[in-house]
Amino acid sequence: MLIKLTGGTVYDPASGIDGQVQTLYVQDGRFVKPPAEGVKIDKEYDLKDKVVMSGAIDMHTHIGGGKGNIARMLIPEDHRKDPVHRSDITRSGCGHAMPSTFTTGYRYAEMGYTAGFEPALLPINARQAHMEMADIPILDKGGYVMLGSDDYLLRMLTAKKDQKAINDYVAWTMNAAKAIGVKVVNPGGINAFKFNQRQLDLDEKNSHYQVTPREILQVLATAVKEIGVKHPLHVHGCNLGVPGNVETTLNTMQGIGGLPMHLTHIQFHSYGTEGDFKFSSGGAAIAEAINKHKNITADVGQILFGQTITASGDNMRQHANHGFANPNKWVCMDIECDAGCGVVPFKYRDQNFVNALQWAIGLEIFLLVDDPWRIFLTTDHPNGAPFTTYPHLIRLLMDKSFRNDMLATIHPEAQKMTTLASIDREYSLQEIAILTRAGAAKLVGLEDRGSLAEGAWADITVYTEDADREKMFEKPDYVFKDGELVVVDGKVVHTKWGTTHIVRPDWDISVEKDLQKYFDRFMTMKVGNFKISDDEITEDGRGSLTVHGLNHVT
Amino acid sequence: MIRALNILNKINKEQRVTEITEVPSPFCGIGTDDLTIQVDGLSLKVSENGCAVNTPAFEQAITDTSARVDGKEVDLEVAVARAAELLRASNQPVIGGCATDVNGMRGVMALADHCGAVVDNMNFTAARRNFLALQDTGWMNTTLAEIKNRCDLLLIVGVDLEGFAPRFFERYLWNKESMFLEDTSRREIVYIGKAPSAEASTSPAGVKAKVLPCDDQDLPEVMAVLRALVKGKKTVAENICGIALSDLQAVAEQLKAAKYSVVTWAAGALNFDQAELTVQMLSEMVKDINTMDTRSSGFPLGGKEGDQTANQVCGWTSAFPARARFSSGFPEYDPFLYDSSAMLANGEADILVWVQAFNAAFVPQKTDKPTIVVARSGMVFAKEPDVFIPVGTPGIDHAGHAYRLDNVVAIRLKKCRDSGLPSTAEVLNAIEQAL
Numbered sequence: 001m002l003i004k005l006t007g008g009t010v011y012d013p014a015s016g017i018d019g020q021v022q023t024l025y026v027q028d029g030r031f032v033k034p035p036a037e038g039v040k041i042d043k044e045y046d047l048k049d050k051v052v053m054s055g056a057i058d059m060h061t062h063i064g065g066g067k068g069n070i071a072r073m074l075i076p077e078d079h080r081k082d083p084v085h086r087s088d089i090t091r092s093g094c095g096h097a098m099p100s101t102f103t104t105g106y107r108y109a110e111m112g113y114t115a116g117f118e119p120a121l122l123p124i125n126a127r128q129a130h131m132e133m134a135d136i137p138i139l140d141k142g143g144y145v146m147l148g149s150d151d152y153l154l155r156m157l158t159a160k161k162d163q164k165a166i167n168d169y170v171a172w173t174m175n176a177a178k179a180i181g182v183k184v185v186n187p188g189g190i191n192a193f194k195f196n197q198r199q200l201d202l203d204e205k206n207s208h209y210q211v212t213p214r215e216i217l218q219v220l221a222t223a224v225k226e227i228g229v230k231h232p233l234h235v236h237g238c239n240l241g242v243p244g245n246v247e248t249t250l251n252t253m254q255g256i257g258g259l260p261m262h263l264t265h266i267q268f269h270s271y272g273t274e275g276d277f278k279f280s281s282g283g284a285a286i287a288e289a290i291n292k293h294k295n296i297t298a299d300v301g302q303i304l305f306g307q308t309i310t311a312s313g314d315n316m317r318q319h320a321n322h323g324f325a326n327p328n329k330w331v332c333m334d335i336e337c338d339a340g341c342g343v344v345p346f347k348y349r350d351q352n353f354v355n356a357l358q359w360a361i362g363l364e365i366f367l368l369v370d371d372p373w374r375i376f377l378t379t380d381h382p383n384g385a386p387f388t389t390y391p392h393l394i395r396l397l398m399d400k401s402f403r404n405d406m407l408a409t410i411h412p413e414a415q416k417m418t419t420l421a422s423i424d425r426e427y428s429l430q431e432i433a434i435l436t437r438a439g440a441a442k443l444v445g446l447e448d449r450g451s452l453a454e455g456a457w458a459d460i461t462v463y464t465e466d467a468d469r470e471k472m473f474e475k476p477d478y479v480f481k482d483g484e485l486v487v488v489d490g491k492v493v494h495t496k497w498g499t500t501h502i503v504r505p506d507w508d509i510s511v512e513k514d515l516q517k518y519f520d521r522f523m524t525m526k527v528g529n530f531k532i533s534d535d536e537i538t539e540d541g542r543g544s545l546t547v548h549g550l551n552h553v554t
Numbered sequence: 555m556i557r558a559l560n561i562l563n564k565i566n567k568e569q570r571v572t573e574i575t576e577v578p579s580p581f582c583g584i585g586t587d588d589l590t591i592q593v594d595g596l597s598l599k600v601s602e603n604g605c606a607v608n609t610p611a612f613e614q615a616i617t618d619t620s621a622r623v624d625g626k627e628v629d630l631e632v633a634v635a636r637a638a639e640l641l642r643a644s645n646q647p648v649i650g651g652c653a654t655d656v657n658g659m660r661g662v663m664a665l666a667d668h669c670g671a672v673v674d675n676m677n678f679t680a681a682r683r684n685f686l687a688l689q690d691t692g693w694m695n696t697t698l699a700e701i702k703n704r705c706d707l708l709l710i711v712g713v714d715l716e717g718f719a720p721r722f723f724e725r726y727l728w729n730k731e732s733m734f735l736e737d738t739s740r741r742e743i744v745y746i747g748k749a750p751s752a753e754a755s756t757s758p759a760g761v762k763a764k765v766l767p768c769d770d771q772d773l774p775e776v777m778a779v780l781r782a783l784v785k786g787k788k789t790v791a792e793n794i795c796g797i798a799l800s801d802l803q804a805v806a807e808q809l810k811a812a813k814y815s816v817v818t819w820a821a822g823a824l825n826f827d828q829a830e831l832t833v834q835m836l837s838e839m840v841k842d843i844n845t846m847d848t849r850s851s852g853f854p855l856g857g858k859e860g861d862q863t864a865n866q867v868c869g870w871t872s873a874f875p876a877r878a879r880f881s882s883g884f885p886e887y888d889p890f891l892y893d894s895s896a897m898l899a900n901g902e903a904d905i906l907v908w909v910q911a912f913n914a915a916f917v918p919q920k921t922d923k924p925t926i927v928v929a930r931s932g933m934v935f936a937k938e939p940d941v942f943i944p945v946g947t948p949g950i951d952h953a954g955h956a957y958r959l960d961n962v963v964a965i966r967l968k969k970c971r972d973s974g975l976p977s978t979a980e981v982l983n984a985i986e987q988a989l
Binding site for chain 1 (some may be wrong): 560576578585587595597602656660664667668687688689690691692693694695696697698699700702703725726731732733734813814844847848849851865866869871872873874875880883885886887919924953955961962963964965966
């Protein structure tokens with residue numbers, strides 16, 4: 001089937017196209033050259049005066065894995081506010097803070113998103129994450145495997161194993177868990193919590209292993225680089241949510257010594273201790289540091305006001321914050337000498353000083369980071385807000401007067417503590433396309449996605465220009481996934497199954513000998529049963545694997 | 555893997571016994587995956603690491619190979635068509651049992667969504683005691699490997715643990731080595747409520763567990779006092795339901811002194827009214843201990859008859875645990891109203907679909923309503939169901955996934971033999987298609 005998309009205004013930063021009128025052709029799921037004259041066009045869409053971008057990619061969203069399902073189980077009252085009816089082509093479910101898998105797929109697609117990446121794939125729980133994501137329709141998906149609080153790595157560090165051995169372990173784990181990146185959460189802190197440590201600063205030692213978060217970051221960032229994984233080490237830093245953590249975050253950036261590193265939901269790590277409430281914005285300092293350190297990328301983790309639920313691997317910090325649970329119920333888990341999780345419902349309120357300032361800090365960071373290729377649009381779904389708030393967030397970035405109207409409504413003391421009102425920047429459509437498409441595809445290491453160029457997969461979103469950017473972005477005219485029309489006027493009209501993006505870095509076979517011994521001595525399953533096989537993803541006939549390339553390894 | 559099985563099948567045809575190692579079990583709930591199974595055609599023999607739960611479950615012979623409608627053997631297609639016809643005529647179907655693997659449960663969910671059924675896992679009335687506590691206040695829990703390597707004090711409340719999982723102590727407490735305990739045989743074991751049925755809890759060094767027996771229905775009172783003692787509250791009674799206050803005080807001190815205590819219970823064994831309040835009392839006590847400069851975790855026992863699998867899959871597809879109704883066109887959860895047994899008994903439901911791929915002993919309840927059974931071969935019925943479709947057992951007849959009791963680890967089930975029986979998922983998907 002040859003599809004012609006005629007005369008749209010195209011924003012394709014990956015190809016350097018910024019608002020030019022172009023006609024695109026799609027065949028067998030991909031963009032193709034204009035056909036020779038006389039070739040029959042099977043279907044034409046007139047996109048005159050429409051805005052055309054590739055499908056959006058959420059590079060950090062909690063859409064698969066055990067903690068998300070705990071979150072679902074914890075808050076039935078939240079689901080009841082947003083029941084989702086089945087239709088002839090879609091399954092029923094629930095929405096709002098932590099939607100069911102099918103609803104997740106539909107709602108992302110209905111906003112023009114065609115891929116989402118689960119950032120916290122615990123190795124031992126990766127199977128569940130993939131099974132959940134296998135039930136998310138339309139979207140492509142993938143995950144970053146979580147390391148850094150696993151006893152195996154910490155034992156290696158205590159035993160002074162060399163970097164090569166760690167590289168092999170990281171590569172082996174990525175293969176076993178079917179990952180496309182590596183994440184570290186509160187480096188070593190989840191482990192330290194099991195030894196009853198309640199905080200762990202960047203240079204503080206794990207009481208058992210005598211290893212610091214800084215050392216963990218260093219070896220993991222090095223491993224990711226040396227095994228050739230394109231997505232830089234994905235870092236949820238120390239001291240999440242702690243006033244004064246801006247210093248830790250700046251120190252983390254400087255301390256990595258130029259290695260590629262992605263700092264996730266950085267808003268939660270950008271707090272000072274100034275002012276009457278001993279809580280202030282570190283947004284400007286963080287943005288300045290990102291501007292300066294070209295090896296650093298970050299996503300914001302914007303908070304937006306309302307009820308949500310926070311689900312994190314960082315059970316040390318989640319436990320410390322359980323007093324804020326709203327409604328007052330929460331779960332923490334220690335998990336399999338591998339990781340942990342903490343699930344705490346939250347209600348962010350604009351008349352709460354801290355919440356109001358968190359909102360402003362996130363926006364400051366968005367607006368003060370100069371390079372749109374190094375900053376990414378996230379709410380750390382569902383932790384800062386559900387992903388369905390993205391159109392509202394885009395409007396806040398693109399529309400200064402709207403932003404200032406909102407600013408005027410938040411807690412007055414918070415207004416005084418932010419420079420937001422003085423920031424004039426408004427994001428352009430091209431910049432939004434970078435944050436949510438081209439930049440995200442590049443950061444994750446996706447080939448042939450996030451672009452409208454010939455040869456790329458035809459994931460396409462078509463919008464109608466509207467000065468109200470929230471309205472514009474919440475209801476695309478059309479969304480195509482792999483060249484198939486899946487959404488019309490913001491409603492799913494057809495469903496399909498996306499692929500799972502992974503990488504397969506090389507590892508030395510000898511690494512498995514030690515792992516086998518370790519599993520037999522200390523773990524609760526055989527190493528052979530731990531590894532996820534390809535057929536587990538593909539055997540149901542819906543799933544598929546897409547293996548992406550690596551950087552050249554010297 | 556597939557290739558290995560092909561080779562295996564060839565060997566079978568030559569009438570030679572083959573051995574499969576590292577076989578995971580979906581039956582015991584604790585995820586044992588070190589079984590060795592000898593395969594001789596269709597018959598299986600657990601030759602290593604069997605137990606009273608797993609060995610009979612693996613070794614049960616295939617007796618039914620054909621579907622039946624009204625007691626007559628028919629082709630699978632005929633049985634599927636009849637099942638669809640019965641469901642189309644129904645106003646409120648219930649799908650009970652829900653004891654199957656992840657793909658089977660996906661099939662349950664799709665079918666329920668399509669025909670507006672109630673989905674109700676057979677262990678839900680027991681599991682409800684946990685869910686009510688979880689959804690009211692939450693908990694702090696742990697998993698098996700943490701127990702194996704960290705737990706220095708195990709408090710077992712109201713359950714005979716070795717009766718529940720015969721190999722629990724061998725695998726997770728009396729393991730020779732652990733990462734963080736110098737001598738695993740020095741772990742402390744305390745029972746409150748039911749006493750152990752045998753000696754599995756006696757340490758390799760010969761130290762017997764401390765047992766503070768009481769009746770099940772006295773557990774709420776005993777646990778309330780234990781929590782009070784942990785929190786340093788004054789208690790005037792000297793004897794709590796037959797347990798000396800000083801003995802409970804000693805347990806409270808042990809909990810506070812331990813580095814990583816674990817408190818375990820089985821919702822199914824807390825068989826008294828408002829047992830969710832006891833689960834909550836335990837869970838809140840664990841939270842309290844975590845504010846007293848040490849660590850503690852809860853550990854609910856379950857994982858049998860696919861219960862964790864059902865709750866997980868229902869959880870991600872509907873956002874609710876596995877007692878949900880789909881007849882409004884969207885999922886609705888009510889842990890009391892959508893009890894399928896009650897709905898059948900009082901006439902709110904008009905057809906039962908019973909799904910039980912693991913255990914032929916769990917037959918559907920007696921009802922005068924039409925009954926469709928999709929279950930393990932060998933199920934014997936007091937009253938022949940309208941439709942019976944024997945299916946393969948996940949982890950024996952086909953590969954699949956099942957959740958362990960700790961809810962984090964999904965085990966990859968292997969295919970051990972080529973029985974030709976369809977999977978639960980294949981049958982339920984066919985019925986859904988036929989609707």
